[in-house]
Amino acid sequence: xxxxxxxxxxxxxxxxxxxxxxxxxxxxxxxxxxxxxxxxxxxxxxxxxxxxxxxxxxxxxxxxxxxxxxxxxxxxxxxxxxxxxxxxxxxxxxxxxxxxxxxxxxxxxxxxxxxxxxxxxxxxxxxxxxxxxxxxxxxxxxxxxxxxxxxxxxxxxxxxxxxxxxxxxxxxxxxxxxxxxxxxxxxxxx
Amino acid sequence: xxxxxxxxxxxxxxxxxxxxxxxxxxxxxxxxxxxxxxxxxxxxxxxxxxxxxxxxxxxxxxxxxxxxxxxxxxxxxxxxxxxxxxxxxxxxxxxxxxxxxxxxxxxxxxxxxxxxxxxxxxxxxxxxxxxxxxxxxxxxxxxxxxxxxxxxxxxxxxxxxxxxxxxxxxxxxxxxxxxxxxxxxxxxxxxxxxxxxxxxxxxxxxxxxxxxxxxxxxxxxxxxxxxxxxxxxxxxxxxxxxxxxxxxxxxxxxxxxxxxxxxxxxxxxxxxxxxxxxxxxxxxxxxxxxxxxxxxxxxxxxxxxxxxxxxxxxxxxxxxxxxxxxxxxxxxxxxxxxxxxxxxxxxxxxxxxxxxxxxxxxxxxxxxxxxxxxxxxxxxxxxxxxxxxxxxxxxxxxxxxxxxxxxxxxxxxxxxxxxxxxx
Numbered sequence: 001x002x003x004x005x006x007x008x009x010x011x012x013x014x015x016x017x018x019x020x021x022x023x024x025x026x027x028x029x030x031x032x033x034x035x036x037x038x039x040x041x042x043x044x045x046x047x048x049x050x051x052x053x054x055x056x057x058x059x060x061x062x063x064x065x066x067x068x069x070x071x072x073x074x075x076x077x078x079x080x081x082x083x084x085x086x087x088x089x090x091x092x093x094x095x096x097x098x099x100x101x102x103x104x105x106x107x108x109x110x111x112x113x114x115x116x117x118x119x120x121x122x123x124x125x126x127x128x129x130x131x132x133x134x135x136x137x138x139x140x141x142x143x144x145x146x147x148x149x150x151x152x153x154x155x156x157x158x159x160x161x162x163x164x165x166x167x168x169x170x171x172x173x174x175x176x177x178x179x180x181x182x183x184x185x186x187x188x189x190x
Numbered sequence: 191x192x193x194x195x196x197x198x199x200x201x202x203x204x205x206x207x208x209x210x211x212x213x214x215x216x217x218x219x220x221x222x223x224x225x226x227x228x229x230x231x232x233x234x235x236x237x238x239x240x241x242x243x244x245x246x247x248x249x250x251x252x253x254x255x256x257x258x259x260x261x262x263x264x265x266x267x268x269x270x271x272x273x274x275x276x277x278x279x280x281x282x283x284x285x286x287x288x289x290x291x292x293x294x295x296x297x298x299x300x301x302x303x304x305x306x307x308x309x310x311x312x313x314x315x316x317x318x319x320x321x322x323x324x325x326x327x328x329x330x331x332x333x334x335x336x337x338x339x340x341x342x343x344x345x346x347x348x349x350x351x352x353x354x355x356x357x358x359x360x361x362x363x364x365x366x367x368x369x370x371x372x373x374x375x376x377x378x379x380x381x382x383x384x385x386x387x388x389x390x391x392x393x394x395x396x397x398x399x400x401x402x403x404x405x406x407x408x409x410x411x412x413x414x415x416x417x418x419x420x421x422x423x424x425x426x427x428x429x430x431x432x433x434x435x436x437x438x439x440x441x442x443x444x445x446x447x448x449x450x451x452x453x454x455x456x457x458x459x460x461x462x463x464x465x466x467x468x469x470x471x472x473x474x475x476x477x478x479x480x481x482x483x484x485x486x487x488x489x490x491x492x493x494x495x496x497x498x499x500x501x502x503x504x505x506x507x508x509x510x511x512x513x514x515x516x517x518x519x520x521x522x523x524x525x526x527x528x529x530x531x532x533x534x535x536x537x538x539x540x541x542x543x544x545x546x547x548x549x550x551x552x553x554x555x556x557x558x559x560x561x562x563x564x565x566x567x568x569x570x571x572x573x574x575x576x577x578x579x580x581x582x583x584x585x586x587x588x589x590x591x592x593x594x595x596x597x598x599x600x601x602x603x604x605x606x607x608x609x610x611x612x613x
Contacts, residue, residue, distance in 0.1 A: 018232075022225050023416070031207050031214040039200050051224050055231035075204075122198055123206050131209075142213040145194045156217060159422070163503040167521055171507070173194050190198045 003066035003073075018058055021070070028071070029053050029078045034147065036082035040089045043148075049085040053078045126190055129179045136160070137172035144169055218417075320458060322497075327453050330489055330497045331463045337393045338487060338499060339442045341401075346423075346432045352376050359424075359431055364415045372411075372424055372431035383425040395490050395500045403430075443467045443483055454519050459491040460500070464519050469506045480508055484520045537604030542584040545606045550596060554588035564599060568610045575607035 001009075001024055010017040033049040041049075057077055065073050130138045136158045143149040143157065144165075151162040151169070158165070177187065199206060216224075322330075346352055357374040380386040383405050390397035401423055406413060409427035424431050446467045454462045469481035483506045490500040503521050514520070539556070546552035562579040584598045590611075599608035 027214040031210045051227035054228035058232045059235045146196045
């Protein structure tokens with residue numbers, strides 16, 4: 001859905017426009033929010049953040065932001081609000097954090113450059129390796145170990161019995177470990 | 191199995207986030223709730239509320255229900271363990287216990303080992319507490335296996351149950367961008383979903399778990415157009431239809447001579463039966479020389495005392511020597527397959543065994559149970575565990591070398607995270 005289509009639909013029915021936009025971009029917004037908050041918040045915190053993001057998008061998006069593709073706008077709003085939630089959660093847990101959280105990519109030394117570059121490469125290798133498992137195993141791995149979903153929830157998503165999910169998961173992990181070892185990646189590195 | 195950690199994916203670049211997007215959907219109920227929250231917050235923004243942005247983020251998330259499946263277990267229960275082809279547990283002192291079948295690979299002769307405690311014990315005498323015999327369990331499995339095969343949704347597509355040249359309905363799925371065809375089921379025993387469930391209620395503890403069915407009000411299938419989950423069966427206009435392109439989850443090996451058949455986790459009202467057959471090329475993808483097909487079915491007695499199917503799992507593949515000799519079911523433990531507990535019991539057993547051996551030089555047996563609370567004076571061993579009150583306890587059947595009793599607590603990933611020692 002383009003920005004223009006959204007605004008046209010908004011004039012006819014706010015409810016339908018919001019539902020359509022929500023449905024289309026939910027996974028994208030959730031990926032951003034979860035990626036930022038996973039280490040500091042609960043699922044409830046992530047849901048809170050997602051609802052704030054969409055509320056802000058519904059409230060803010062207008063003709064002045066309309067350049068066709070809505071994804072860049074939505075991405076920026078999602079990242080900003082996710083960072084706000086991250087800071088808020090970190091404050092509540094008394095952990096220290098960098099004031100320049102959103103500019104953490106401004107690195108000050110060559111050593112940091114290497115470290116960040118290595119992490120980027122490791123992420124890419126990890127995602128490549130997970131994709132090599134094929135479906136539904138790659139979905140099971142991400143849902144279970146990244147999104148912390150239970151076997152029953154994964155089963156409903158994939159139309160599988162929970163017991164089948166558990167069994168496939170166990171074998172997928174073994175296979176993933178084997179793939180990573182062949183690529184020279186030790187488990188402690190990820 | 192150690193927990194897989196994917197923390198390196200946190201705070202990743204846009205390209206990694208884009209790769210995570212396909213995995214980032216949620217169930218309809220959650221999305222509906224979050225959309226409602228968004229609309230509520232939008233209304234506040236539109237009212238020009240003077241509250242700050244943080245205050246707008248009001249907690250409106252419903253409380254998640256914690257599982258409450260606690261089953262108390264008496265530590266003072268005495269056990270009789272009979273080794274051999276079948277693991278059996280007698281009921282003593284009026285208390286039911288479950289125990290992992292800890293086979294001694296070098297001892298194939300049937301032996302009887304009694305573990306006594308300070309509490310006076312008596313053998314079970316009532317019919318209600320009697321364990322099923324091997325013959326009874328095998329007969330139950332043989333009787334219900336054809337029902338299990340028949341009930342698999344894929345098998346509704348056989349010619350004698352569905353007229354494959356008959357009536358169909360087509361779902362134009364916008365989500366998958368393809369047409370999905372459903373064939374009308376022609377089985378005289380049932381026409382509606384309620385009929386289907388009522389019929390299979392004779393054989394399944396909860397048949398609703400075995401049929402992924404959506405009942406549509408009216409006769410408009412297009413309501414499913416944007417659904418990301420395609421049901422196997424739909425009820426439309428009061429009639430049942432089956433998805434034409436279903437795959438079989440459980441290949442029919444009833445005519446194939448089994449390599450082994452064995453019962454696990456036997457109690458007076460439940461048992462798990464595992465049947466191993468040589469793998470066949472059921473799906474046309476070829477099979478390896480040493481591949482096996484393992485079918486596990488868990489049976490449970492209903493309120494009237496009739497054996498029914500609780501759950502099942504089938505798996506085809508290769509198994510290591512260690513797995514084949516472990517004494518545990520090859521597909522893992524399905525017993526207590528509660529929809530809420532979801533604990534990796536095999537991993538838990540292995541970790542508990544390793545921990546007890548390394549910390550206390552304990553190599554005896556365990557009694558296991560589930561709990562949603564820590565006992566008094568429990569010591570936390572590690573903070574790296576799933577703290578959701580969905581736990582398992584492993585109690586050492588024998589005393590430790592210093593005469594104390596050890597209880598271990600494990601989370602849903604099988605991580606030993608706490609212990610309690612009593613003297």
